[in-house]
Amino acid sequence: MCPENESSIPTRRFDPEMKYYASSIVGTRKYQQDSYACIETPEGILAVVCDGMGGLEGGERASALAVRTLVEDYISGSIADIRKFLRNEAIRIDSMVTKLCDGSGRPLGAGTTLAAVWIDNGCMDWISVGDSKIYVIRNNTIQCIVREHNYRMMLNDMYMKGEITLEQYRGEEHKAEALISFLGIGNVSLMDENEAPLQLMQGDMILLCSDGLYKSLSEQMILAIISDNYFDMQRAADELTDAALRYAAKGQDNTTVIILNYV
Amino acid sequence: MSMEPEKYCLSCMQSIGAEDICPFCGFKRSGYTAPIGLMKPDTLFESRYHVGAVRMSDGVFSSYSAYDKIMKRRVTLRVFGDGNTDYEHFSRRGRFLDTYKKLALMEMVSFPKVYTCKAFESGAYAVCEYVSETTLAKEIAGNGRMSFEDAKSLLLPVIVTLKLMHDERLVHGCVSAEAVRRRDKTLVLCDASGSAADKFAADDVREFLRLFVGVMYGSPTPVPLEFIKGAFTSRNELSLPDDALECFVTAFGSSEVEATSDFVLRKLYHCSDIALGVKRQPAKPPESVISYAVSEGVKVKGLITSLV
Numbered sequence: 001m002c003p004e005n006e007s008s009i010p011t012r013r014f015d016p017e018m019k020y021y022a023s024s025i026v027g028t029r030k031y032q033q034d035s036y037a038c039i040e041t042p043e044g045i046l047a048v049v050c051d052g053m054g055g056l057e058g059g060e061r062a063s064a065l066a067v068r069t070l071v072e073d074y075i076s077g078s079i080a081d082i083r084k085f086l087r088n089e090a091i092r093i094d095s096m097v098t099k100l101c102d103g104s105g106r107p108l109g110a111g112t113t114l115a116a117v118w119i120d121n122g123c124m125d126w127i128s129v130g131d132s133k134i135y136v137i138r139n140n141t142i143q144c145i146v147r148e149h150n151y152r153m154m155l156n157d158m159y160m161k162g163e164i165t166l167e168q169y170r171g172e173e174h175k176a177e178a179l180i181s182f183l184g185i186g187n188v189s190l191m192d193e194n195e196a197p198l199q200l201m202q203g204d205m206i207l208l209c210s211d212g213l214y215k216s217l218s219e220q221m222i223l224a225i226i227s228d229n230y231f232d233m234q235r236a237a238d239e240l241t242d243a244a245l246r247y248a249a250k251g252q253d254n255t256t257v258i259i260l261n262y263v
Numbered sequence: 264m265s266m267e268p269e270k271y272c273l274s275c276m277q278s279i280g281a282e283d284i285c286p287f288c289g290f291k292r293s294g295y296t297a298p299i300g301l302m303k304p305d306t307l308f309e310s311r312y313h314v315g316a317v318r319m320s321d322g323v324f325s326s327y328s329a330y331d332k333i334m335k336r337r338v339t340l341r342v343f344g345d346g347n348t349d350y351e352h353f354s355r356r357g358r359f360l361d362t363y364k365k366l367a368l369m370e371m372v373s374f375p376k377v378y379t380c381k382a383f384e385s386g387a388y389a390v391c392e393y394v395s396e397t398t399l400a401k402e403i404a405g406n407g408r409m410s411f412e413d414a415k416s417l418l419l420p421v422i423v424t425l426k427l428m429h430d431e432r433l434v435h436g437c438v439s440a441e442a443v444r445r446r447d448k449t450l451v452l453c454d455a456s457g458s459a460a461d462k463f464a465a466d467d468v469r470e471f472l473r474l475f476v477g478v479m480y481g482s483p484t485p486v487p488l489e490f491i492k493g494a495f496t497s498r499n500e501l502s503l504p505d506d507a508l509e510c511f512v513t514a515f516g517s518s519e520v521e522a523t524s525d526f527v528l529r530k531l532y533h534c535s536d537i538a539l540g541v542k543r544q545p546a547k548p549p550e551s552v553i554s555y556a557v558s559e560g561v562k563v564k565g566l567i568t569s570l571v
Contacts, residue, residue: 038567220333228390231367235368243334
């Protein structure tokens with residue numbers, strides 16, 4: 001709940017002005033390890049994108065488990081504090097994913113990212129673990145509101161603090177894409193959450209995506225595609241995944257986008 | 264609008280460095296002058312599109328070769344602007360935008376992909392897939408008449424595109440052998456203006472479309488009623504405009520009478536027999552997930568998901 005609305009609106013109510021669209025492609029990979037859902041109830045809208053990793057079917061199972069668990073818990077429970085709910089869900093799903101086993105009972109060693117937003121009454125809360133992203137598009141500008149939880153983030157931090165030299169930084173850069181936080185890592189602690197809900201403005205768009213999108217397209221391209229398809233946001237979602245495939249320098253990873261449009 | 268330093272071929276929009284004559288298409292930069300009143304080459308339109316040469320212009324609608332600096336691709340820029348700001352101008356601008364929004368969503372194989380269409384202060388523009396300068400008219404002029412079979416296989420998808428446009432109550436507005444261009448092994452219909460309802464263009468276009476599609480399908484084209492002003496009741500009552508005759512010769516290597524005979528004898532394909540590509544369907548929630556949600560007693564207003 002937005003602080004400014006807290007006293008005037010005692011209960012949460014559904015905002016009828018939010019519309020949502022999704023598109024997902026396998027890319028050039030053999031398996032689809034992305035999962036997503038966007039569910040709308042009188043309580044609000046929950047949107048989630050998960051990008052699984054590990055083994056033949058491990059990533060697929062991990063991301064599907066995360067999405068299903070979050071959606072089921074969302075619709076079956078009464079949520080008093082959404083931020084607490086999202087944080088607890090991340091911890092609970094992390095534990096569940098670590099326990100995933102194959103047919104013979106051996107641990108799958110799977111993991112998944114999680115990028116989720118919850119929107120109610122024009123206010124947005126969010127959580128992110130891993131390198132899936134959440135963007136806010138407002139007044140023809142695009143801003144990512146979460147970090148990529150990968151080794152590069154750690155290297156940047158260490159370099160900025162003077163803990164490593166530029167030479168050491170470059171020596172480690174080949175491992176920069178490795179995730180340092182994801183669901184399934186066990187005792188997950190590094191998460192990006194909002195400190196206060198974001199008050200949305202009419203015309204705002206929220207974009208959730210797996211890394212397949214932003215590793216193929218620049219933020220300027222993403223913004224251009226969404227702006228170009230202002231007349232049909234489902235087409236915008238489809239064009240984003242199509243363009244990710246078309247502009248990919250090498251093979252294209254699984255790519256999933258959800259667009260939430262506050263109209 | 265401002266000038267950009269980067270040098271592109273004004274015709275094919277490939278980057279050509281310091282060259283004056285394009286190594287890709289042979290176009291000579293220094294030999295080109297933009298027609299009066301139209302955008303000069305190297306103009307940066309809407310802070311995004313590097314403008315090349317004019318491809319066609321009729322005073323109201325102009326097409327340019329251009330380069331999209333953000334998406335890093337060649338495009339065709341179709342600009343509407345008649346220099347007026349009266350009611351009629353805004354009405355036509357609205358029709359132009361409506362036409363291109365519909366065309367964008369139709370995603371037809373024989374129509375250039377429409378990337379976007381937007382209004383600007385004194386007009387509107389559409390950004391479409393770049394298609395080569397090679398028009399059907401030029402190709403025929405260069406190679407002589409093509410066989411009926413070749414013409415049939417090339418033109419049928421174009422005609423189906425027209426049919427699909429008509430089904431959506433759109434009339435191309437500028438159909439001609441110049442507007443049909445080559446894209447690899449196929450032909451595409453370019454330069455739609457969305458101006459079919461305009462007084463100056465309506466008659467010839469309507470008759471042309473009625474004849475062209477009418478002969479192919481053996482029935483009159485479903486032109487929207489509001490465009491029909493004469494006493495046309497069947498294609499037999501239509502006269503044959505010059506550009507339609509040219510297109511028949513181009514399409515069939517024969518006159519209208521011979522073409523009709525070809526239609527009867529060779530049993531041309533109906534549009535429904537030709538592959539048109541598959542439009543992507545919006546994501547829909549699997550029934551199982553909906554069932555789950557509903558069974559929990561929670562009112563789910565909407566759901567899209569990958570879960571099965």
